[in-house]
Amino acid sequence: MNKDSKDSIIKKLFEDKEVFASFINGVIYQGKKILSSHHLKEINLSTISDSFKERIRDIVQVYQTGDEIFALYHNESQSVVDFSMVFRMMEYQAELYLKKFKENHRHREKLPPIISVVFYTGKEEWKQYRSLYECVQLSKEIEPWISDYKLYVFGCAQNEIEFDNMDLNFFVWGLKYSY
Numbered sequence: 086m087n088k089d090s091k092d093s094i095i096k097k098l099f100e101d102k103e104v105f106a107s108f109i110n111g112v113i114y115q116g117k118k119i120l121s122s123h124h125l126k127e128i129n130l131s132t133i134s135d136s137f138k139e140r141i142r143d144i145v146q147v148y149q150t151g152d153e154i155f156a157l158y159h160n161e162s163q164s165v166v167d168f169s170m171v172f173r174m175m176e177y178q179a180e181l182y183l184k185k186f187k188e189n190h191r192h193r194e195k196l197p198p199i200i201s202v203v204f205y206t207g208k209e210e211w212k213q214y215r216s217l218y219e220c221v222q223l224s225k226e227i228e229p230w231i232s233d234y235k236l237y238v239f240g241c242a243q244n245e246i247e248f249d250n251m252d253l254n255f256f257v258w259g260l261k262y263s264y
Contacts, residue, residue, distance in 0.1 A: 092143075095162040095204065098256055099144045100127070107250035109158050112202055112239050118249070120158075124150050128157060128181075143204075145181065147197075157181060159201040166205075166213045171220055171236045174201050203238045208264040211238045 102122035128145040217234040241260040
């Protein structure tokens with residue numbers, strides 16, 4: 086299976102709001118049913134820069150009840166370990182925060198948190214950088230002045246989570262045991 090067809094299958098899988106909610110509940114909330122699929126809505130990326138839209142291939146969902154947005158969840162699939170992933174995810178989150186800021190630029194209004202997870206389908210364990218601090222040469226004197234950015238990676242091959250959505254379980258198990 087080539088990379089593009091695998092990416093399109095993963096994207097199709099996560100377009101299902103029940104699958105998306107099950108994944109976030111399993112990975113972020115340790116299996117607690119915090120997100121409900123009927124409160125998820127795929128985000129409109131039309132106000133994001135064209136260069137960003139070309140690069141973001143995956144799913145961004147908004148968790149919303151009524152007019153109140155609680156969080157944006159971004160799922161990026163990745164089939165190979167990528168040194169630049171920390172920087173890519175930082176950029177994706179910055180673009181999404183800018184989009185929300187431009188939409189709600191009222192004075193002192195707080196933005197919803199954006200939670201991003203890499204859905205890693207590769208065989209090898211992700212042993213590449215998982216934070217900005219790991220990528221940057223820092224002395225102890227300047228470390229407090231540099232913001233760290235953490236990368237959250239869900240590795241299918243190393244997965245021990247049992248999701249409450251059987252389609253997601255079968256897909257992850259299929260990847261895990263196909264290696």
